[in-house]
Amino acid sequence: MRSYTLIAPAKINLHLEILGVRPDAYHELVMILQSINLSDEISVQASDTQAIRVRCNHPEVPADNSNIAYKAAELMATEFPSTFAKYGGVNITINKRIPVAAGLAGGSTNAAAVLVGIDLLWKLGLTQSELEELGAQLGSDVPFCVAGGTAIATGRGEQLSPLPSLDNIYIVLAKFRSLAVSTPWAYKTYRQQFGDSYLKDTDSLTTRAAAIHSGPIVKAILNQDATEIAQKLHNDLERVVLPEYPQVLQLRETFASAGVLGTMMSGSGPSVFAICESQQQAEEVKLRVRETIPDEDLELFVTRMTSHGIQIASSV
Ligand code: C5P
Numbered sequence: 001m002r003s004y005t006l007i008a009p010a011k012i013n014l015h016l017e018i019l020g021v022r023p024d025a026y027h028e029l030v031m032i033l034q035s036i037n038l039s040d041e042i043s044v045q046a047s048d049t050q051a052i053r054v055r056c057n058h059p060e061v062p063a064d065n066s067n068i069a070y071k072a073a074e075l076m077a078t079e080f081p082s083t084f085a086k087y088g089g090v091n092i093t094i095n096k097r098i099p100v101a102a103g104l105a106g107g108s109t110n111a112a113a114v115l116v117g118i119d120l121l122w123k124l125g126l127t128q129s130e131l132e133e134l135g136a137q138l139g140s141d142v143p144f145c146v147a148g149g150t151a152i153a154t155g156r157g158e159q160l161s162p163l164p165s166l167d168n169i170y171i172v173l174a175k176f177r178s179l180a181v182s183t184p185w186a187y188k189t190y191r192q193q194f195g196d197s198y199l200k201d202t203d204s205l206t207t208r209a210a211a212i213h214s215g216p217i218v219k220a221i222l223n224q225d226a227t228e229i230a231q232k233l234h235n236d237l238e239r240v241v242l243p244e245y246p247q248v249l250q251l252r253e254t255f256a257s258a259g260v261l262g263t264m265m266s267g268s269g270p271s272v273f274a275i276c277e278s279q280q281q282a283e284e285v286k287l288r289v290r291e292t293i294p295d296e297d298l299e300l301f302v303t304r305m306t307s308h309g310i311q312i313a314s315s316v
Pocket residue numbers: 025026027028029138139140141155156157183184185187188
């Protein structure tokens with residue numbers, strides 16, 4: 001049976017700003033999303049059973065139809081019923097390395113890989129924007145995960161405007177294995193606490209999004225200036241997650257005292273990343289954090305920013 005193995009990178013948020021609430025109850029956002037070199041490996045294999053099956057090496061990832069990778073295959077089967085009937089079902093195998101429920105788009109990037117893998121398997125020849133439109137039906141971060149790199153995301157997070165990619169900036173990523181933050185909880189709490197200051201009209205939303213496009217963090221990205229990028233990191237969701245999860249604050253403080261260029265929580269957390277001057281500094285910072293927090297529950301990774309989204313690793 002034919003199969004494709006795909007590399008599915010995680011993302012971090014260099015900027016996450018909540019502007020308002022939308023008629024569909026999602027939040028109007030302006031974000032800067034960045035792919036990182038920490039990836040899951042997804043294999044998508046044709047099967048003659050007419051069924052969708054998911055297997056994953058991580059015990060906390062469901063193998064049933066609640067898995068977003070399963071939903072991605074189901075969406076392809078619904079959108080392309082005759083192709084599904086012709087080629088049969090798919091077996092999806094996820095080799096998980098990205099921490100789960102971490103604010104790193106681990107599920108979203110798996111879904112993006114399944115869309116790309118099935119497109120190849122069924123020889124559909126979908127364009128990047130067609131894959132992104134399908135991705136938007138699955139989750140707000142899925143469209144970004146298709147092509148990855150560096151991008152400004154507006155709307156729910158699905159409207160993308162690519163930026164020149166940041167390739168060789170090293171980061172350390174930290175997450176307490178047993179800690180998980182619910183994304184709906186984070187947004188709901190933010191709305192309860194700060195909803196009064198939301199922008200109400202389309203003009204102010206457009207003005208604010210435009211200010212980011214021409215603002216200091218985008219300038220720093222255009223200049224490939226890691227120091228400046230690190231100083232301009234921003235995430236509104238820290239305002240609700242840090243008071244509730246002291247371990248996240250502890251990671252931020254430990255990174256800051258290890259002398260990194262900048263540190264921030266990613267997405268709705270609870271993972272925290274730190275931008276470093278070099279690979280060597282990143283390795284040293286990782287050791288320092290390990291010494292300061294000698295807790296086996298703490299996962300630490302040295303990785304770097306990358307310019308790619310879903311990539312084909314092999315096909316048979
Ligand atoms: O789109 P996705 O399924 O990734 O979103 C997860 C949850 O995060 C949503 O159910 C919603 O509660 C919240 N969210 C939001 N506004 C966004 C994106 C996500 O309120 N733009």
